[in-house]
Amino acid sequence: MTSEPPLVLDIDGTLTDAAGRLDPRVFAHLQAWTAPVVLATGKAFPYPVSLCHYLGIEPTVIAENGGVVLAAGAVSYQGDRERAQAAADAFVERGGDLGWDGFDAVNEWRRTEIAVNLDADEELLREVAAEYDLEVVDTGYAYHLKTPGVEKGVGLEAVAEALDRDPDSFVAIGDSENDVSTFGVAGRSYAVANADAAAREAADLVLDESYFDGTASVLEELGSRAE
Numbered sequence: 001m002t003s004e005p006p007l008v009l010d011i012d013g014t015l016t017d018a019a020g021r022l023d024p025r026v027f028a029h030l031q032a033w034t035a036p037v038v039l040a041t042g043k044a045f046p047y048p049v050s051l052c053h054y055l056g057i058e059p060t061v062i063a064e065n066g067g068v069v070l071a072a073g074a075v076s077y078q079g080d081r082e083r084a085q086a087a088a089d090a091f092v093e094r095g096g097d098l099g100w101d102g103f104d105a106v107n108e109w110r111r112t113e114i115a116v117n118l119d120a121d122e123e124l125l126r127e128v129a130a131e132y133d134l135e136v137v138d139t140g141y142a143y144h145l146k147t148p149g150v151e152k153g154v155g156l157e158a159v160a161e162a163l164d165r166d167p168d169s170f171v172a173i174g175d176s177e178n179d180v181s182t183f184g185v186a187g188r189s190y191a192v193a194n195a196d197a198a199a200r201e202a203a204d205l206v207l208d209e210s211y212f213d214g215t216a217s218v219l220e221e222l223g224s225r226a227e
């Protein structure tokens with residue numbers, strides 16, 4: 001008998017359906033998991049924390065693409081929000097639009113980077129980012145104007161240390177460019193079928209099924225192996 005491995009799971013595109021809604025089966029799967037579950041996302045910190053809260057699982061979180069890490073009750077921040085803000089302001093000054101109408105819930109609580117709507121002028125955004133020594137990551141859900149070197153995978157190393165686990169013991173599932181670093185740190189990695197080219201290339205295995213159907217197939221396989 002083997003035990004269930006710790007998991008590091010992307011949220012958007014991986015725990016959701018094609019419309020971006022959380023798949024309701026996530027509740028049963030993650031509540032039943034017997035090893036640590038890390039939610040690793042590009043979303044601002046409160047999103048994965050509240051998801052853990054309502055799932056009723058220990059909040060172990062990598063948010064803002066590695067900008068915020070919470071494990072074993074301790075939080076750390078890395079990445080330069082002020083520099084990202086200055087670049088975002090310059091982008092807007094040159095005619096760019098961050099693309100969030102009305103109340104900007106995407107960036108309101110974001111501490112280490114700025115997220116920009118995919119409708120934005122990508123060429124201008126990349127040009128401005130380069131001038132500020134920042135990078136642009138396209139998650140398929142937003143462009144993230146972020147500090148180079150801040151990555152979900154670096155966050156996973158910190159989480160593994162805090163939990164006293166070998167990074168190699170984690171199984172990772174994700175769908176995009178911002179999961180590539182996680183795939184490089186975890187011992188085994190899966191890209192769901194809807195994943196972008198970068199994630200497909202980096203994963204050990206590309207799943208046949210998309211969104212949470214793909215993720216569920218891995219969790220069921222790992223869970224039954226552990227029985």
Ligand SMILES: O=C(O)COP(=O)(O)O
Nearest residue numbers: 011012041042043139141
């Ligand atoms: O916030 C995003 O842009 C993507 O989020 P994700 O990392 O959970 O897919």
Ligand SMILES: [Mg+2]
Nearest residue numbers: 010012013175
């Ligand atoms: Mg994703």
